[in-house]
Amino acid sequence: MRTPLLTILLTATVLFVLQVPAKGSDDIRKISVTGKSEIVVRAETATIHIQLRYVKKTMDESKTALNKTLATLTADLKPLGLTDKEIRKSLVSQGKESEWENNSYVFKGYYSECTVELEVKNIDDLVNVYNKLAMYDDISLNNTEYKRNDEFEIRQERFKEALLAAKEKAEHMADVLGVRLGKVHSIAEASSQYYFATESYSNVMSRGIADSPGMSSNVGYGDITISAKVAVQFELK
Numbered sequence: 001m002r003t004p005l006l007t008i009l010l011t012a013t014v015l016f017v018l019q020v021p022a023k024g025s026d027d028i029r030k031i032s033v034t035g036k037s038e039i040v041v042r043a044e045t046a047t048i049h050i051q052l053r054y055v056k057k058t059m060d061e062s063k064t065a066l067n068k069t070l071a072t073l074t075a076d077l078k079p080l081g082l083t084d085k086e087i088r089k090s091l092v093s094q095g096k097e098s099e100w101e102n103n104s105y106v107f108k109g110y111y112s113e114c115t116v117e118l119e120v121k122n123i124d125d126l127v128n129v130y131n132k133l134a135m136y137d138d139i140s141l142n143n144t145e146y147k148r149n150d151e152f153e154i155r156q157e158r159f160k161e162a163l164l165a166a167k168e169k170a171e172h173m174a175d176v177l178g179v180r181l182g183k184v185h186s187i188a189e190a191s192s193q194y195y196f197a198t199e200s201y202s203n204v205m206s207r208g209i210a211d212s213p214g215m216s217s218n219v220g221y222g223d224i225t226i227s228a229k230v231a232v233q234f235e236l237k
Contacts (some may be wrong), residue, residue, distance in 0.1 A: 028201025028235040031174060033183070034190050036229040037158040043146035043222030046120045048129065051140045053113035055097045059079050062112035069138060070114070076135075077118065086119040115142070123222050127140065146222045158228035163187070166232040174236065182235030190231040 052069055056062035074087055092114045097107040120126050123146075133139055148154060167181075176182050 028184050028185070029172050029179075030233050031236055032231065032233045033170045033173070034229060034231050035162040035164070035169065036227060037161035037165060038225060038227035039154065039158060040223055040225050041148060041154065043123050044149050044226050045147045046123055046126050046222060047145045047147070048118040048120065048133070049115065049142040049144070050118065050133065051115050051142055052138060053111060053115065054138065055109045055111045057109050059094055059110040062110050063094065066092065066112045066114065069136065070116070073116075073136065074137075076132050077129065079130065080106045081122065081125055082118060082120070082129070086121070088117040088119070088145045090115045114177065124219070146224050151224075151226065154226050155228060158226055159189075159230065162228045163232065166230055167234075170232065170234050174234075177220070180235045180237040185233040185235050186231075187233075188231045189237060190229040 052066055054062040054065040054069075056065060070089060074084070077087060092112055094110065094112045097108045097111045099108055100106075118129060120129055133141065170181055
Protein backbone atom coordinates (compact mmCIF):
# COMPACT_ATOMS: atom_id res chain seq x y z
CA MET A 1 0.00 0.00 0.00
CA ARG A 2 2.99 2.33 0.40
CA THR A 3 4.21 1.94 -3.19
CA PRO A 4 1.99 4.67 -4.77
CA LEU A 5 3.11 7.22 -2.17
CA LEU A 6 6.77 6.36 -2.77
CA THR A 7 6.29 6.71 -6.51
CA ILE A 8 4.71 10.13 -6.08
CA LEU A 9 7.58 11.32 -3.88
CA LEU A 10 10.21 10.07 -6.33
CA THR A 11 8.42 11.75 -9.24
CA ALA A 12 8.23 15.05 -7.40
CA THR A 13 11.91 14.82 -6.54
CA VAL A 14 12.89 14.21 -10.15
CA LEU A 15 10.79 17.10 -11.38
CA PHE A 16 12.35 19.37 -8.82
CA VAL A 17 15.84 18.41 -9.86
CA LEU A 18 15.09 18.95 -13.55
CA GLN A 19 13.74 22.42 -12.89
CA VAL A 20 16.78 23.63 -11.02
CA PRO A 21 18.75 25.96 -13.36
CA ALA A 22 22.36 25.22 -14.11
CA LYS A 23 24.60 26.75 -11.54
CA GLY A 24 26.06 30.02 -12.65
CA SER A 25 24.21 30.16 -16.01
CA ASP A 26 22.89 33.64 -15.20
CA ASP A 27 26.24 34.85 -13.89
CA ILE A 28 28.13 34.76 -17.21
CA ARG A 29 29.49 38.18 -18.00
CA LYS A 30 28.90 39.17 -21.61
CA ILE A 31 29.53 42.05 -23.97
CA SER A 32 27.22 42.81 -26.92
CA VAL A 33 28.49 44.66 -29.98
CA THR A 34 27.48 45.30 -33.58
CA GLY A 35 29.56 45.38 -36.72
CA LYS A 36 28.78 46.82 -40.14
CA SER A 37 30.36 46.68 -43.57
CA GLU A 38 29.26 48.58 -46.66
CA ILE A 39 30.39 48.92 -50.25
CA VAL A 40 29.21 50.81 -53.31
CA VAL A 41 29.60 48.94 -56.58
CA ARG A 42 28.60 49.60 -60.15
CA ALA A 43 25.59 47.70 -61.44
CA GLU A 44 25.94 45.19 -64.24
CA THR A 45 22.31 44.85 -65.31
CA ALA A 46 19.12 46.90 -65.06
CA THR A 47 15.38 46.30 -65.32
CA ILE A 48 13.28 49.28 -66.40
CA HIS A 49 9.58 49.30 -65.47
CA ILE A 50 7.38 51.42 -67.74
CA GLN A 51 3.65 51.95 -68.17
CA LEU A 52 1.56 52.76 -71.24
CA ARG A 53 -1.99 54.11 -70.98
CA TYR A 54 -4.42 55.42 -73.58
CA VAL A 55 -7.87 56.94 -73.13
CA LYS A 56 -10.10 57.09 -76.21
CA LYS A 57 -13.79 57.42 -77.06
CA THR A 58 -14.17 53.68 -77.55
CA MET A 59 -12.50 50.62 -76.04
CA ASP A 60 -11.27 49.45 -79.43
CA GLU A 61 -9.64 52.81 -80.16
CA SER A 62 -7.70 52.84 -76.90
CA LYS A 63 -6.52 49.24 -77.36
CA THR A 64 -5.51 49.89 -80.96
CA ALA A 65 -3.42 52.90 -79.87
CA LEU A 66 -1.79 50.84 -77.12
CA ASN A 67 -0.94 47.93 -79.42
CA LYS A 68 0.48 50.31 -82.03
CA THR A 69 2.86 51.89 -79.51
CA LEU A 70 3.88 48.48 -78.15
CA ALA A 71 4.73 47.27 -81.64
CA THR A 72 6.70 50.42 -82.48
CA LEU A 73 8.55 50.38 -79.16
CA THR A 74 9.51 46.73 -79.57
CA ALA A 75 10.87 47.43 -83.04
CA ASP A 76 12.87 50.41 -81.72
CA LEU A 77 14.41 48.48 -78.81
CA LYS A 78 15.57 45.39 -80.70
CA PRO A 79 18.43 47.23 -82.48
CA LEU A 80 19.66 48.19 -79.00
CA GLY A 81 20.11 44.53 -78.10
CA LEU A 82 16.81 43.72 -76.36
CA THR A 83 15.08 40.53 -77.43
CA ASP A 84 11.40 39.61 -77.17
CA LYS A 85 12.27 37.68 -73.99
CA GLU A 86 13.76 40.83 -72.47
CA ILE A 87 10.71 42.97 -73.37
CA ARG A 88 8.08 41.54 -71.03
CA LYS A 89 4.55 42.91 -71.47
CA SER A 90 1.76 42.49 -68.93
CA LEU A 91 -1.85 41.70 -69.75
CA VAL A 92 -3.84 44.67 -71.04
CA SER A 93 -6.22 46.25 -68.54
CA GLN A 94 -9.31 48.10 -69.83
CA GLY A 95 -12.16 50.07 -68.34
CA LYS A 96 -14.05 53.34 -68.11
CA GLU A 97 -12.14 56.55 -67.40
CA SER A 98 -13.76 59.22 -65.20
CA GLU A 99 -12.46 62.38 -63.55
CA TRP A 100 -13.78 64.31 -60.56
CA GLU A 101 -15.11 67.67 -61.74
CA ASN A 102 -17.50 70.05 -60.00
CA ASN A 103 -18.32 67.60 -57.21
CA SER A 104 -19.11 64.70 -59.53
CA TYR A 105 -17.43 62.13 -61.75
CA VAL A 106 -17.35 63.02 -65.43
CA PHE A 107 -16.98 60.23 -67.99
CA LYS A 108 -13.93 60.79 -70.23
CA GLY A 109 -13.79 57.63 -72.31
CA TYR A 110 -12.33 54.14 -72.17
CA TYR A 111 -8.78 53.31 -71.20
CA SER A 112 -6.37 50.55 -72.15
CA GLU A 113 -3.14 50.17 -70.23
CA CYS A 114 -0.30 47.75 -69.56
CA THR A 115 3.12 47.65 -67.96
CA VAL A 116 6.36 46.56 -69.59
CA GLU A 117 9.62 45.33 -68.07
CA LEU A 118 12.75 45.98 -70.09
CA GLU A 119 15.72 43.86 -69.06
CA VAL A 120 19.00 45.55 -69.98
CA LYS A 121 21.74 42.96 -69.54
CA ASN A 122 24.60 45.37 -70.20
CA ILE A 123 24.55 48.50 -68.05
CA ASP A 124 26.48 50.40 -70.72
CA ASP A 125 23.39 50.18 -72.95
CA LEU A 126 21.11 51.77 -70.36
CA VAL A 127 21.37 55.38 -71.51
CA ASN A 128 20.65 54.37 -75.10
CA VAL A 129 17.46 52.66 -73.92
CA TYR A 130 16.52 55.71 -71.82
CA ASN A 131 17.04 57.98 -74.80
CA LYS A 132 14.80 55.81 -76.93
CA LEU A 133 12.07 55.86 -74.27
CA ALA A 134 12.36 59.65 -74.09
CA MET A 135 11.05 59.84 -77.65
CA TYR A 136 7.65 58.50 -76.50
CA ASP A 137 5.35 61.05 -74.86
CA ASP A 138 2.89 58.35 -73.77
CA ILE A 139 5.36 56.27 -71.75
CA SER A 140 5.67 56.66 -67.99
CA LEU A 141 8.74 55.27 -66.25
CA ASN A 142 7.82 53.75 -62.88
CA ASN A 143 11.27 52.75 -61.63
CA THR A 144 14.56 51.09 -62.54
CA GLU A 145 16.15 48.19 -60.66
CA TYR A 146 19.91 47.73 -60.73
CA LYS A 147 21.60 44.39 -60.06
CA ARG A 148 24.92 42.57 -59.95
CA ASN A 149 25.54 39.08 -61.24
CA ASP A 150 27.86 38.40 -58.28
CA GLU A 151 25.73 39.96 -55.55
CA PHE A 152 25.80 36.78 -53.41
CA GLU A 153 29.60 36.76 -53.28
CA ILE A 154 29.71 40.49 -52.50
CA ARG A 155 27.20 40.10 -49.69
CA GLN A 156 29.13 37.20 -48.16
CA GLU A 157 32.28 39.34 -48.05
CA ARG A 158 30.36 42.15 -46.37
CA PHE A 159 29.22 39.81 -43.59
CA LYS A 160 32.77 38.61 -43.08
CA GLU A 161 34.02 42.18 -42.67
CA ALA A 162 31.08 43.08 -40.40
CA LEU A 163 31.92 40.16 -38.07
CA LEU A 164 35.58 41.17 -37.94
CA ALA A 165 34.57 44.75 -37.20
CA ALA A 166 32.36 43.55 -34.32
CA LYS A 167 35.23 41.49 -32.88
CA GLU A 168 37.67 44.39 -33.12
CA LYS A 169 35.22 46.70 -31.39
CA ALA A 170 34.63 44.18 -28.58
CA GLU A 171 38.38 43.64 -28.08
CA HIS A 172 38.94 47.39 -27.80
CA MET A 173 36.14 47.88 -25.29
CA ALA A 174 37.27 44.93 -23.19
CA ASP A 175 40.87 46.14 -23.20
CA VAL A 176 39.84 49.59 -22.00
CA LEU A 177 38.00 48.03 -19.05
CA GLY A 178 40.82 45.62 -18.23
CA VAL A 179 39.07 42.38 -19.16
CA ARG A 180 39.52 39.80 -21.91
CA LEU A 181 37.14 38.32 -24.44
CA GLY A 182 36.03 34.72 -24.05
CA LYS A 183 34.22 32.53 -26.55
CA VAL A 184 31.40 33.75 -28.78
CA HIS A 185 28.06 33.50 -26.98
CA SER A 186 25.70 34.38 -29.88
CA ILE A 187 25.69 35.77 -33.42
CA ALA A 188 22.76 37.38 -35.21
CA GLU A 189 22.11 39.37 -38.34
CA ALA A 190 21.11 42.76 -36.94
CA SER A 191 19.97 44.18 -40.26
CA SER A 192 21.19 44.30 -43.81
CA GLN A 193 20.46 46.63 -46.65
CA TYR A 194 20.48 46.11 -50.36
CA TYR A 195 19.22 49.10 -52.21
CA PHE A 196 19.77 50.87 -55.48
CA ALA A 197 20.95 54.44 -55.81
CA THR A 198 18.82 55.18 -58.86
CA GLU A 199 18.78 58.31 -60.94
CA SER A 200 15.42 59.86 -61.72
CA TYR A 201 14.28 59.82 -65.32
CA SER A 202 12.80 62.44 -67.60
CA ASN A 203 12.80 63.18 -71.30
CA VAL A 204 15.05 66.21 -70.85
CA MET A 205 17.53 64.44 -68.61
CA SER A 206 17.90 61.40 -70.83
CA ARG A 207 18.52 63.46 -73.95
CA GLY A 208 20.81 65.85 -72.11
CA ILE A 209 23.23 63.18 -70.90
CA ALA A 210 23.90 61.84 -74.38
CA ASP A 211 24.20 65.32 -75.89
CA SER A 212 26.37 66.94 -73.21
CA PRO A 213 30.00 67.53 -74.29
CA GLY A 214 32.52 65.41 -72.43
CA MET A 215 29.89 63.18 -70.84
CA SER A 216 30.19 59.43 -71.32
CA SER A 217 27.11 57.38 -72.10
CA ASN A 218 27.13 55.58 -68.72
CA VAL A 219 27.61 58.46 -66.28
CA GLY A 220 25.34 58.60 -63.23
CA TYR A 221 23.53 55.30 -63.57
CA GLY A 222 23.54 52.09 -61.55
CA ASP A 223 25.47 52.52 -58.31
CA ILE A 224 24.45 49.81 -55.84
CA THR A 225 25.08 50.02 -52.10
CA ILE A 226 25.33 46.65 -50.35
CA SER A 227 25.69 46.61 -46.58
CA ALA A 228 25.57 44.01 -43.84
CA LYS A 229 25.19 44.42 -40.08
CA VAL A 230 25.64 41.80 -37.36
CA ALA A 231 25.16 41.62 -33.59
CA VAL A 232 27.62 39.49 -31.62
CA GLN A 233 27.81 38.56 -27.92
CA PHE A 234 31.14 37.56 -26.40
CA GLU A 235 31.71 36.11 -22.97
CA LEU A 236 34.10 38.02 -20.76
CA LYS A 237 36.92 36.38 -18.82
